[in-house]
Amino acid sequence: MGNSFGQLFKITTFGESHGAAIGVTIDGCPAGIQLDEKFIQSELDRRKPGQSKITTQRKEEDKFEILSGVFEGRSTGMPIAILIRNKDAKSKDYSHIADKFRPSHADYTYEKKYGLRDYRGGGRSSARETAARVAAGAIAKLFLKSIGVDVNAYVSKVGDVSAPHYTQLDISKTESNIVRCPDQKTADRMIELIDSVRKDQDTIGGVVTGIIKGTPVGLGEPVFDKLHAELGKAMLSINAVKGFEYGSGFHGTTMRGSQHNDEYIKEGNQVKTKTNHSGGIQGGISNGEDIYFNVAFKPVATIMKDQQSVDKEGNEVTVSGKGRHDPCVVPRAVPIVEAMAALVIADFYMIGQSGKLR
Amino acid sequence: MGNSFGQLFKITTFGESHGAAIGVTIDGCPAGIQLDEKFIQSELDRRKPGQSKITTQRKEEDKFEILSGVFEGRSTGMPIAILIRNKDAKSKDYSHIADKFRPSHADYTYEKKYGLRDYRGGGRSSARETAARVAAGAIAKLFLKSIGVDVNAYVSKVGDVSAPHYTQLDISKTESNIVRCPDQKTADRMIELIDSVRKDQDTIGGVVTGIIKGTPVGLGEPVFDKLHAELGKAMLSINAVKGFEYGSGFHGTTMRGSQHNDEYIKEGNQVKTKTNHSGGIQGGISNGEDIYFNVAFKPVATIMKDQQSVDKEGNEVTVSGKGRHDPCVVPRAVPIVEAMAALVIADFYMIGQSGKLR
């Protein structure tokens, strides 16, 4: 249960970190979309391990195969199944934790909930699962491009190092450095911080900011399936995420209504808002302004230090750090945040069309 | 669309601020639950307007009627429909905004999405809708009580005035003051702040903290329907909410893995964690520790000041403040946060039972 996301543009993922493969089925992608395989691969490459000195050294090619739903290069409206074989699955690395629960991992909760678990590399709870999301998100992006919607994300914070507000950045530069922060000075400090944390055999958290431009007015389905509620769920479903805010977010709680309200103005024939504390969403529905939001990632739980824990029999034990891991997850999380955002928007766009009957 | 929440313990709400009635149908409440009507009324009373000088002066009795699903005082497993008639619907108050869009309200987005809107009191986008959630949440609470789960919330922040961490508070005192902050000194300062904002004819935001105790290990359905992802969606679906974080939340992004990880220890026969930065959830599944989270509310959009806007024809106009409103929404939001949390837990509990087949 719980491995599907979306209502009309719906994905179902499968696969464990060190099983045969991971993958995704996308049911509901409109027919006729040109499926640019190079683009899908480039998105997977942005997420894949081993990209730089500040990411895990696990080697995965993340080559994908489309098994269905595409004919002569275009989507047919049938389910699109995508398969990614696991290559570098060093199962031996993990045998030492078969019976021990790593602190702040999902080992303990999976064992208790299901009565058994595939402990190899964290099994299903590994962030390896997010490759399937990125593949599906790439297809959602291709669809959104056809309707003029653009989804971007970047690293806005690592530890205490923050980038300026998105409106002061040139987002097109996100990919110009390994930490994926479009402000090079901030990026340098972030990389330095991550590198020093890595040398300490420790990890650090951070924040990814997402921006969605070009959304038509009218996406979102109140009162429960508000656009930001579904976006929030999408982000919180990503491994290691601890928080979500959009528009003015937590900071907005300290503001007064008279400061916070976004007054309407005319720009030519278009209705716009003077400010955008609403983050492009009012009453749970997009208003055409930029949608922007922050996603908080905790420090990666895998560290190279000894930690206190218990084993399956309930004995107190020591878990020793071992294996490969990211010192900071946020650079690789950028395409995942984009993918989930694209899936949410694609789904609401389709639901919105269903009401266009009059 | 979008007016249902939950999979097995599922609610569907209806109703506008100034229509005939609001209400909710709860489909999936287990049979045999003793439905204590006094308790349900007391929950509605905690949310209802006109409670104190710091809430709106609209008068609603919020008397409810159970129309179905209950026989001889107990739930029958059939859908439970609850009806709350609207009493104090001063439609005249709102005629002046029939054709104007109030800044940072849902007027503009509803008009554009649906092509028409019930503008009376904000129609469906009014927070009046949350009374239906509170009624349903009360039933979820009665069910959760029977399995030992306790859901609480309180006001932890108004503007810049913050209460201490929940572990340092006596939550049983939440109802002892009108702002619903269990720390009386902080409460006094919060009330003072709200009162001064009110006199300025302005509004202010705040934070509600939720705490769930007694949750069994195993609730939550990864990888998309993680416990905190569904909780986040539930909270973000409440009017005026701008952010959600659980456990260490946004602060956790500044921590190192070695500080943040929650080591396992034994307490008698029970596995516990030394710290609880995880907020009671690991890998999207409850681990038996306290679940705690923060919900950010923006300042109420209705203010008594003139604001710039546009009308339906696209002319620039001035919207003048009028009507009744809350200077700060968080005191009345406390039972709503509890209701939504209770609904999420009840639903996951039922889904969890479905897997208990071996």
Next chain:
Amino acid sequence: MGNSFGQLFKITTFGESHGAAIGVTIDGCPAGIQLDEKFIQSELDRRKPGQSKITTQRKEEDKFEILSGVFEGRSTGMPIAILIRNKDAKSKDYSHIADKFRPSHADYTYEKKYGLRDYRGGGRSSARETAARVAAGAIAKLFLKSIGVDVNAYVSKVGDVSAPHYTQLDISKTESNIVRCPDQKTADRMIELIDSVRKDQDTIGGVVTGIIKGTPVGLGEPVFDKLHAELGKAMLSINAVKGFEYGSGFHGTTMRGSQHNDEYIKEGNQVKTKTNHSGGIQGGISNGEDIYFNVAFKPVATIMKDQQSVDKEGNEVTVSGKGRHDPCVVPRAVPIVEAMAALVIADFYMIGQSGKLR
């Protein structure tokens, strides 16, 4: 659970035979539909008890109240809640079966599944619940009318008395007699049969045929949510239904492919089929021809004769006939079949629109 139907045009019903009220919430009705209350009432009147000598003598006015989702006579896109109060709830009539299970009713299965039951008039399992479906179906019909789709049903069989094939009938005459068979000669024989069965204090089954005209090509969502699969589920969910077939149906199993296949021809610019054994559906998707189907209803289980049974304690007992009932359910089932068919088509129409993105 199980009290909602539909994905985008979604209804949720509630209420027991002898509780306070029954009702329905329609979530997803497009905005802007003119809601003709007289039409809704006329549909309810077609279903209501006490219409003629061949229906139950229970008296219910079935007056409805729209509680939400409508503003100035038009749907707003918000949930439409409809309330129907129960009037003639003679609870005393049923006290004698509080502890006994009536043969071929739902008494036994409800008691065992839920641990308790509202036995008054059959509680939730009573066909009284279908009034809510008819109200919702009337709204679906109003919507379908706006897109040129017409849904009709009639009684095609009572016991062994059959009407000719629908293509040989003038369906506009369905309401011209109390048994709702458009062929008056057959109607007379049906009425005679029902009347004789009624005098025997017995009951008899029958068949309702549904016809949907004007459906656009393209409705239905293979491979599981095929148009006829959803139609079949809708019909089988009606009380007392034992079977569903569409197009050639069970008779088609005796045919050869060369007889059964519907060859394509041109009529002016339109593609048509020479024959219509497919019943307007190919591969689970409407092809623009008439959709037609049969729904089999068993004889009503309530009879005036003594029957052998058991009670809650497991003692063998005799159940004596008592109360009011229909000698044959099919005349009143006609508007219910139409309502469910309209709901299915409305839902698929909306889903179909969602794919219209290219």
Next chain:
Amino acid sequence: MGNSFGQLFKITTFGESHGAAIGVTIDGCPAGIQLDEKFIQSELDRRKPGQSKITTQRKEEDKFEILSGVFEGRSTGMPIAILIRNKDAKSKDYSHIADKFRPSHADYTYEKKYGLRDYRGGGRSSARETAARVAAGAIAKLFLKSIGVDVNAYVSKVGDVSAPHYTQLDISKTESNIVRCPDQKTADRMIELIDSVRKDQDTIGGVVTGIIKGTPVGLGEPVFDKLHAELGKAMLSINAVKGFEYGSGFHGTTMRGSQHNDEYIKEGNQVKTKTNHSGGIQGGISNGEDIYFNVAFKPVATIMKDQQSVDKEGNEVTVSGKGRHDPCVVPRAVPIVEAMAALVIADFYMIGQSGKLR
């Protein structure tokens, strides 16, 4: 859309007849089920083409690979993905119908709905898709076996040749002949009929009867998700199905209530019914008696004769028979009917458990 089935024991299928592969993801299979791969293969072998002279001569090994969700031979509660590569995909055979619509196939409706179609072997609308259902159904059967439920089906009718009622048959003999009818005499006549139809280059329809034994009392979720309504939908979603009836079915419409009602009796401590016209389901909920039902299959649409049709440009054309096909689909449909029935029962069993909270 429409490629998922089930709520808690949920499957999503993908794949085209002549694409790379077909497959299924099962989300919600309880953890700890021993996944007997030999049994899964044996079920696929019962469905696969080329089994006998009365089935299509297409050659497919239907070897499957489990990609996820299984660890050390047991289900882990994670999604189970199953992959079946297509081998014998003679795309050339089908190029002649790329632009023509075969009568009573899904060619026309797919083309009109989606704007393009994978015409190779019928693409997604081919019955090849049902192999994925059989694989998933095999897992459902393994789960049901662990709770004592047994699902069987057999061919009860081919053209006009009928087998006796299931209560007069030894169902264990179903696999003893190539037509899968447990009564050898009837089987011989069926085979003879199919063979003669095949020689005529024609096809013939038939009926498959399903029987479910050992179901606990309480499965099914009224009022819409009644057990027989979901069973009906499941069966009607299978290619070529035109009708569904359970218990007394269409024949029951000719009976009187006094004949049709199933009186309750005691057998030892157990409540049983004297007769079983209800087909094991009352009020949409299983009562513990045998569940039995009939599924009507039309004659296969692919015939070796010339037929009149139109092409994509709307010209009238002749479609000539070509390719491999089954003269009668019912023998191979037996395992498909069983699979879908097993999936329905597994799902309702899990939903039923969710209510077991008191």
